[in-house]
Every structure is written in structure tokens, then in C-alpha cells.
Amino acid sequence: xxxxxxxxxxxxxxxxxxxxxxxxxxxxxxxxxVHRVLNGVSLSVSRGEALAVLxxxxxxxxxxxxxxxxxxxxxxxxxxxxxxxxVGLALDRMGEIRKKMGYxxxxxxxxxxxxxxxxxxxxxxxxxxxxxxxxxxxxxKQLLAEVGMExxxxxxxxxxxxxxxxxxxxxxxxxxxxxxxxxDEPTAGLxxxxxxxxxxxxxxxxxxxxxxxxxxxxxxxxxxxxxxxLALLNEGNVVIEGTFSDLQQSDIGFVKEFLNQ
Amino acid sequence: MPSVAAAAxxxxxxxxxxxxxxxxxxxxxxxxxVTPPYEWRELIRQLDEVGSKSLPLVVMAGAAxxxxxxxxxxxxxxxxxxxxxxSSTLVYSVIQVMGPVLTGLVVSGxxxxxxxxxxxxxxxxxxxxxxxxxxxxxxxxxxxxxxxACILMLPLLTLATDACALMSGWVAQALVEPLSFHQFISSxxxxxxxxxxxxxxxxxxxxxxxxxxxxxxxxMRTSGGAAGVGRAATNSVVLGSLFLILADVxxxxxxxxxxx
Numbered sequence: 001x002x003x004x005x006x007x008x009x010x011x012x013x014x015x016x017x018x019x020x021x022x023x024x025x026x027x028x029x030x031x032x033x034v035h036r037v038l039n040g041v042s043l044s045v046s047r048g049e050a051l052a053v054l055x056x057x058x059x060x061x062x063x064x065x066x067x068x069x070x071x072x073x074x075x076x077x078x079x080x081x082x083x084x085x086x087v088g089l090a091l092d093r094m095g096e097i098r099k100k101m102g103y104x105x106x107x108x109x110x111x112x113x114x115x116x117x118x119x120x121x122x123x124x125x126x127x128x129x130x131x132x133x134x135x136x137x138x139x140x141k142q143l144l145a146e147v148g149m150e151x152x153x154x155x156x157x158x159x160x161x162x163x164x165x166x167x168x169x170x171x172x173x174x175x176x177x178x179x180x181x182x183x184d185e186p187t188a189g190l191x192x193x194x195x196x197x198x199x200x201x202x203x204x205x206x207x208x209x210x211x212x213x214x215x216x217x218x219x220x221x222x223x224x225x226x227x228x229x230l231a232l233l234n235e236g237n238v239v240i241e242g243t244f245s246d247l248q249q250s251d252i253g254f255v256k257e258f259l260n261q
Numbered sequence: 262m263p264s265v266a267a268a269a270x271x272x273x274x275x276x277x278x279x280x281x282x283x284x285x286x287x288x289x290x291x292x293x294x295v296t297p298p299y300e301w302r303e304l305i306r307q308l309d310e311v312g313s314k315s316l317p318l319v320v321m322a323g324a325a326x327x328x329x330x331x332x333x334x335x336x337x338x339x340x341x342x343x344x345x346x347x348s349s350t351l352v353y354s355v356i357q358v359m360g361p362v363l364t365g366l367v368v369s370g371x372x373x374x375x376x377x378x379x380x381x382x383x384x385x386x387x388x389x390x391x392x393x394x395x396x397x398x399x400x401x402x403x404x405x406x407x408x409x410a411c412i413l414m415l416p417l418l419t420l421a422t423d424a425c426a427l428m429s430g431w432v433a434q435a436l437v438e439p440l441s442f443h444q445f446i447s448s449x450x451x452x453x454x455x456x457x458x459x460x461x462x463x464x465x466x467x468x469x470x471x472x473x474x475x476x477x478x479x480x481m482r483t484s485g486g487a488a489g490v491g492r493a494a495t496n497s498v499v500l501g502s503l504f505l506i507l508a509d510v511x512x513x514x515x516x517x518x519x520x521x
Contacts, residue, residue, distance in 0.1 A: 066390075069394050070393075071390050071393060071394065091289070091293070091393075091398050091400070092296065092398060094396075095396040095397070095398060096396070098393075098394060098395070098396035099396045101394075103391070103394040105387050105390070105391060105394075107386070107387065109386060109387035109388055109390065109391040110388075110391075111383075111388055111391070111392075112386070112388070122395065123395040123396070123397070126298075126395070126396075126397050127396060172391075172395075176395075176396075
């Protein structure tokens with residue numbers, strides 16, 4: 001595993017920093033029926049940077065993440081992944097871009113017909129056909145060991161707790177060594193101790209892999225722990241963007257209200 | 262009056278929206294099916310799921326329908342003094358009509374409901390989104406393999422239904438009055454050509470297309486939790502069976518015009 005991580009890091013270090021943000025969302029609008037969810041959102045994330053998108057429930061945070069990975073299309077605006085506008089891309093072309101991205105779903109979305117090991121191996125079976133079965137099995141074991149679940153490899157998702165499911169979802173998202181990790185409410189439904197452990201785990205993985213990440217959450221503690229930059233969404237738009245201390249110093253009423261929750 | 266007009270307009274829009282979405286879905290599946298990478302392993306799993314696991318059901322249904330046709334045919338033909346027509350009546354009614362339709366409806370019930378519910382459950386738990394997020398085309402992995410398995414397996418299952426129906430029909434007749442199997446077959450198939458039997462058997466590939474396509478479409482577009490899963494399973498069976506029978510009307514006419 002160390003070799004695979006090293007290779008990914010070397011590749012990333014070798015890539016020229018051409019000034020193009022890895023993810024750039026420009027003036028995105030999204031409406032479901034009569035409900036306007038996003039109303040001109042613009043955000044960008046550079047290589048290796050961690051951004052937390054905060055906001056109340058139902059303000060379109062998860063929709064924003066789904067737009068970035070192409071599971072939803074914006075009504076207007078553009079979503080660029082390393083300079084390439086992904087809006088309207090064909091599914092197979094989009095697949096090539098998605099290989100650079102890992103996505104942790106809010107409820108983990110593990111494949112319930114596969115074991116824990118099968119879930120982690122799934123992306124590799126489709127995209128790393130150069131690996132032998134033994135090599136793939138080794139990588140699955142090593143990835144699960146990173147989150148302390150090597151002993152659960154043969155269990156079914158229904159036989160493990162919600163927190164464990166999230167850890168499996170996280171290593172599944174890491175299976176293809178992505179350049180950016182998208183995390184949808186990573187600590188939702190976890191107790192405070194498990195949340196803190198999960199935040200530590202995400203930080204450790206980010207550091208080791210030098211990945212960019214976008215974390216969508218309403219949990220301020222989690223956002224502070226994981227990300228260096230925060231963006232606060234309200235009524236479909238970014239109210240403020242900056243470090244935690246920028247948010248603390250803001251005079252905007254909604255920001256103060258959110259921080260004092 | 263305006264509310265009636267609004268309801269009619271909603272129904273009209275819903276009808277065309279459904280067919281439009283089905284058209285887009287079919288195009289996506291077709292594109293995914295003919296472009297690599299091919300999902301051979303999933304296709305083999307689906308062939309087993311649709312074929313091997315439906316076999317006991319179609320065999321039993323075929324055996325039952327063979328006995329029913331045998332009993333009915335003997336009674337009806339005796340009334341008109343046409344008992345000598347028994348073997349060919351049984352053979353033609355099983356192979357040309359009952360075998361294909363019965364197989365289609367049985368598979369639509371078992372496989373259509375299963376596929377619709379499985380895919381709908383994957384949809385509402387975001388597993389299909391997770392497949393897509395893993396850079397895997399869900400139309401290729403989930404839909405194309407299932408539809409192709411239905412297309413390939415329906416004719417084979419129909420042959421099994423036909424064989425069981427003929428066998429059980431012969432046994433039901435032989436128990437009442439002596440009739441050797443050789444006599445039954447040679448009399449039943451006398452004067453028959455391949456054109457009389459191949460088109461009705463291979464038209465079931467179209468049934469397979471309808472069953473697979475409707476089930477995958479209903480499953481992958483569902484929404485609304487457990488209720489949505491139930492709706493998708495029901496609609497897969499109801500719409501699949503309905504379109505299968507409607508398609509049969511067209512195909513029977515087509516076969517009569519071009520093959521007889």
C-alpha cells in the first residue's frame with residue numbers, strides 16, 4: 001500500500017501547479033420543481049486544499065457535492081474539474097474524470113450484496129484490471145487496516161455499525177487513489193467520540209495522500225477539524241468564505257447565529 | 262370542468278413523459294451495451310439469475326399447461342369426431358401459442374418483479390449513485406447485462422416449457438388411452454416446417470427485451486423509499502406483462518404474414 005500511496009504522491013508532486021483550481025464551481029443555479037436550492041454559488045478548491053461547506057439542513061450542500069461529481073446537472077453555471085467543464089459530458093467521459101475523485105455518501109451507500117472486502121475491491125475490479133487478484137486482495141486488506149477494519153473483511157454491510165459502514169465507505173472512496181475526496185456529512189449519525197475519531201482518520205488520510213477535499217457538513221467542530229477554509233451557505237448562496245477566524249470576526253447576522261448554535 | 266381538463270392534461274403529459282424517459286433510457290442502455298468495457302462476469306451472473314433460477318418455475322408451469330390442454334383438447338375434439346387431430350392440436354397450441362406466452366408471463370412475474378425491486382432498492386439507498394461515482398456506467402453494469410440475459414434466456418426457457426408441456430400432455434393422454442410417444446410425436450409434427458415452430462420460439466427474445474427493459478427502467482428511475490421500491494416491483498410486472506401481450510399481437514400478425 002505504501003508503494004501505491006508513494007506513487008500517487010510522486011505523481012501529484014510532479015504535476016505542475018498551473019494555477020488552475022482542481023474544482024471550480026461558477027455561478028451555479030439549481031432548482032427542483034419550484035424549490036430553488038442553489039442560487040449562483042461560486043467556489044473553488046486547489047490541489048491539496050481542504051474546504052468545508054457549512055450550512056443548515058436543506059440549504060443545498062449535498063446537492064453542491066453531487067453537482068461536483070456529476071450526479072446532478074446545474075440549471076445554469078459551470079462545474080470545472082481541473083479546467084474541464086463537466087456539465088453535459090457523456091457518462092463514459094465523465095467516468096474518466098470521476099476516477100480522480102472519491103465520494104463518501106452520507107449513509108455510506110455500501111453495496112448490500114457484497115462483503116466489506118467486496119465493497120472496497122469493487123472500484124479496483126473495474127478500473128485496475130492490471131492488478132492480479134492476489135494484489136487486489138492485498139490492497140483491500142491494507143486499505144481496511146488503515147481504518148482498523150481488517151478483521152471485518154468478510155462481514156456483510158448489514159452486520160456492521162453505522163460508523164463502521166462510514167469507514168468502509170471512506171476506504172472504498174480511496175481505493176482508486178483519488179486526487180480529491182468529497183465527503184457528504186461524514187460525522188452525521190456518529191456519537192461525539194466516534195465523530196472525533198473519524199475526523200482524525202480523515203485528517204490522517206489527507207496528510208498521507210496530499211489530497212484535496214471538500215467536506216459538506218452542518219457540524220462546525222468537524223469542519224474546523226478537517227478543513228483549513230470554510231464556506232457558509234444560506235438560501236442557496238455562499239454567505240462567507242474564509243478561515244474559521246474570518247467567520248468569527250464576521251458581522252453578518254446569519255454567520256453569528258450559525259457560530260453560536 | 263377545468264379540473265377535468267387539468268387532470269386529462271396531466272395524464273397526457275405523464276404518458277408522453279414516461280415514453281420519452283423510456284426512449285432516453287433505451288438509448289443510454291444501447292450505447293453502453295455496444296461499447297467496451299463489457300461486463301462479462303455480471304452478464305454470466307444474470308444469465309444464471311434469469312435462466313437457471315427460472316427453470317423450475319417454467320418447467321412446472323409448462324407441465325401443468327400441457328395436462329390442461331390435453332384434457333381440454335381430448336374433450337373438444339371428441340365432440341366433433343376429430344380425435345385423430347389430438348397430437349397436432351397439442352403440439353401446435355403449445356409451441357405456437359401457449360409455450361411462448363406462458364414462459365413470458367412467468368418470467369415477467371419472477372424476474373421482472375425481482376429486477377424492479379432490486380434496482381429500486383439500490384436506487385433509493387444511493388447504491389446506483391455510488392456505482393456511478395466510482396466511474397462505472399450503471400447502464401452498462403446493471404441494465405444492459407440484465408436486459409441481454411432476458412433476451413438470451415427467454416427462447417431457451419420457452420424450449421423447456423414446450424418440452425415439458427408436450428411431455429405432460431402426452432402422459433395425460435396415454436393414461437386414458439394407449440398412445441406411444443413415437444406415434445404422438447410423428448403425428449403431432451407431421452407436415453410441420455421449421456417456419457411453423459422457430460418464429461414463435463424466437464419471438465420470446467422480444468418478450469425478454471420488454472421484460473428486462475421495463476424492469477430496469479422502473480427500478481432505476483424510482484424514488485420515495487420503501488413505497489417507491491414496492492411501486493417499481495409492481496409496475497415492472499404489470500407493465501411488462503401488458504406490453505408483452507400487446508407485442509404478441511403485433512408479432513403473431515408479423516409471423517403469419519412473413520413466415521406462413
